[in-house]
Amino acid sequence: IDTYDDHRIAMCFAMLGVFVPGMxxxxxxxxxxxxxxxxxxxxxxxxAGLGVGFRDFATGRSxxxxxxxxxxxxx
Numbered sequence: 001i002d003t004y005d006d007h008r009i010a011m012c013f014a015m016l017g018v019f020v021p022g023m024x025x026x027x028x029x030x031x032x033x034x035x036x037x038x039x040x041x042x043x044x045x046x047x048a049g050l051g052v053g054f055r056d057f058a059t060g061r062s063x064x065x066x067x068x069x070x071x072x073x074x075x
Contacts, residue, residue, distance in 0.1 A: 001013045001024065002026050002027075003025060003027050003028070003030050005030045006030065007031045007032075007033045007035070010027070010028050010031050010038075011031055011035065011038055013025055014028070014031075014038070014039070014042060018042075018050065018052055024057050039054065039068045040065055043063075043065055043068050044065060054067075
């Protein structure tokens with residue numbers, strides 16, 4: 001999914017990706033505009049989040065909360 005730098009598209013399709021396997025969001029960092037820790041919250045275990053698992057598209061490696069937080073900070 002190409003977000004065109006629109007945070008709403010990124011967040012909407014991220015939620016859809018909870019139910020649709022294989023969802024790939026290009027430029028997920030655009031959520032920083034309104035909800036900088038969106039993916040951290042989505043990936044955090046319940047009750048703080050939804051416990052969603054994430055993978056790096058390029059490598060297939062599972063990402064953890066530390067990876068998500070670093071990505072949102074641009075590291």
